[in-house]
Amino acid sequence: MSRLKDLFAQKQKNVLNVYCTAGFPHLESTLPVMEALQAGGADIIELGMPYSDPLADGEVIQNSGTIALQGGMTLSVLFEQLKQMRTRIQVPVVLMGYMNPVLQYGFEKFCADAAAAGVDGLILPDLPPFEFEASYKAVVEQYGLNFIFLVTPETSEARVRQLDSLSSGFLYAVSSSSTTGNEKDFAAVEAYLERLQGYGLKNPVLVGFGIKDQDTFSRACKYANGAIIGSAYIKALEGKTDIAAATRSFIKNVLG
Template sequence: MSRLQELFARKNKQVLNVYCTAGYPGLNSTRTVMKALQRHGADLIELGMPYSDPLADGPVIQASGSRALQNGMTIAVLFEQLQGFRTEINIPVVLMGYMNPVLQYGFEKFCADAAAAGVDGLILPDLPEYEFETEYGPVIKQYGLDFIFLVTPETSGERVGKLDALSSGFLYAVSSSATTGKDKDFSSVAVYLQRLQEMQLKNPVLVGFGIKDRETFQSACQYANGGIIGTAYIQALENGTDVETATGNFLSSIQ
């Protein structure tokens, strides 16, 4: 089994996926942040690769990406930082980013280097389904990486089924069509999540966008296998004095 399969086999409720930006708050913070997340109870790390034009990211995550780019973060630097990280970190790690820098790096080289480093899966929101099926999916599979598609409340049932069939690891349920970090009314989201639950999908479902505290995390977990927190954690790092304390305080407030 892959690490993601092992995680959901062992724990299929209240799964906490935390997003962090590689190279933030400092260029060499990546491993420090990842270790702190594992130590304080994150089940899964979504490691963001900063990009100058991030379509789905709200202002806080955009700002963290801009800072990371100014710090000198690139995909090549990230893979250098990830060398040997599996000696310290055993929870699943997925890379989240956009196609442009990945294609510039070289798609197959990217997959090979991610797999060699010990990365478990990829989230590339702007990789179209057709191109995944015809060109990129086989390469991702060749290197043993999971690939996670996103669905939204506007995604038709038929398309949800198709994206679920193409995904492995988990399915990312975006709570609304807005960018990350917006406040959400989770009572309206509940109808959408119930619909996904009733579809008896192949993959576990994690909910992202707008989850920021214990209340919204529990609301997401009511109808899904867990939740994804990004903006609120980046803010905690931004406002904290050090990574360890900020991470400990933040995650203890969620769980």
């Protein structure tokens, strides 16, 4: 059983997935941040792979990626950092990023190195489902990785069901058709999540974009298995010297 399946078998509600940018706030921060998230109570760590043109990311995450890239973060550096990850990190880890650097690295090599490091799943928002199915799905499955697709409030039921069938681990429900870090109308988000819940999907659903505190987390979890927090956590790390304390305080404020 994969770590993600195991997690959702044990915990169906209020699953907290926290996004952090590899190499932020400093190049060597990757594992210390991950350890702080695990110790603080995060159920899943979503590790962002910095890229110069991140389509789905808002200003906060873009800036953290720019800092990481300027500090020397690359996929090769990241996989070197993650070699000892599973001696320190027990929670599921998902890599989130974009296809351009992954293709430059080599897709199969990327999957092999991710699996060797103990990564559980991949989120690559700019990989179209038809391309995934035709060219990449077999490689992802060969290395035992989960692959997570994103759906939005505008995604049709037929398309949601198709993406759910292609996904494993969980389905990422984007709270609205915008970038990360923006304010959301949570009444509309709740109606959308209630609609998704009514489809009886095979995968657990985690909602992301605009989740930032105890109120938005609890409202997101009302009709979903859990939520994903990114920009708010990156902001909480900015300018902090004590990563563990900043992380502990942030997660406590989210979980109550």
